[in-house]
Amino acid sequence: MSLAEGVTLRCLEAEDARVEGQGRSLRLGLLAPGVRAVFESLADGGIQETEVPAAAGTDASLAWYWLDLAGDGGLLSWTVEERGNLLMTLTPASASFLRRRATFDALVPLQLSRFAHTRMAAGHAVLDCPTVHATAALHDRRVVSLLFDMARPTLLARLNQFNTGIEAVTLRELVRLLAETGILVPDGLDVPASEATLTALRQWEPHDLLFHLRSRGWGHQTRAGATYRFRGELPNP
Structure with a gap:
């Protein structure tokens, strides 16, 4: 795993260390030595998940805590x-x-x-x-x-x-x-929270849900709304 494209690690030496990307960030604060070692590896090409315990040492649990937050915040790639x-x-x-x-x-x-x-x-x-x-x-x-x-x-x-x-x-x-x-x-009516049992998903066709999310700003990081990506290349519609 590594930092996602466009994501950077800032202020590593200070008490305000943070991971920042387009439209999202995670404040790490003052890093424990093991956590710092792991995030330095993330910024320097990446680290295997199996290598995290050795890199973090006694700070392994804390490192996984921050890794989970960074991952769920869309700041890592695998x-x-x-x-x-x-x-x-x-x-x-x-x-x-x-x-x-x-x-x-x-x-x-x-x-x-x-x-x-x-x-x-x-x-x-x-x-x-x-x-x-x-x-x-x-x-x-x-x-x-x-x-x-x-x-x-x-x-x-x-x-x-x-x-x-x-x-x-x-x-x-x-x-x-x-x-x-x-x-x-998992699939099946006997599986809790499966796509076959969740009403919120059953009502959607794949192409409808794709358009629904892409036309709103929170489901992706590309431009949404009144944009025209061919401006200057093709006549305005």
């Missing part, structure tokens, strides 16, 4: 890689983003949210899902193939049998990240 090859980079789209860490259960069948869709942006295939306020850049065709396998409820153990070409440990981390952010969801 990358899954295998042997140095990028597979996927997940980036929050707004401060409304929420990652439900430690909720992944490998024994629960998961499938893609019915609101999830792929598109092309900046030369990458992008997995987008308006309900989670985040996008995932797909760097490897194996991940795109994995999405096909997740079109219906599937166990992690079953995915390992599909010969995805992704190592088991890496596959688990990839599925865990998608599940904890809500791009992969």
Whole structure:
């Protein structure tokens, strides 16, 4: 994980240390040594989640507290890689983003949210899902193939049998990240708070919800309202 694009770490030496991005910020105050080490690593290319305890030392619990706040505030991004090859980079789209860490259960069948869709942006295939306020850049065709396998409820153990070409440990981390952010969801009328039982979601068609969120300022960080992005290039409408 690392600081999200456009996010910076400021005043690290002072009592007013903060993480700042477009339209959002997190005041850290005076940093404990271990927390400072972790956030320095975030700003200097990133740190593996498994490396946080060693980097933070006795301040590990405090470091995770601040990391969770920064993540839920849309200030971090997460990358899954295998042997140095990028597979996927997940980036929050707004401060409304929420990652439900430690909720992944490998024994629960998961499938893609019915609101999830792929598109092309900046030369990458992008997995987008308006309900989670985040996008995932797909760097490897194996991940795109994995999405096909997740079109219906599937166990992690079953995915390992599909010969995805992704190592088991890496596959688990990839599925865990998608599940904890809500791009992969449990399905069924017997599952509490599933897309099939939540009235607030059942009433929406995917394209309607996408337009609804993109036309309001809080669900994303792109311009909204009376804007015309072709000003100076095409005649005004």
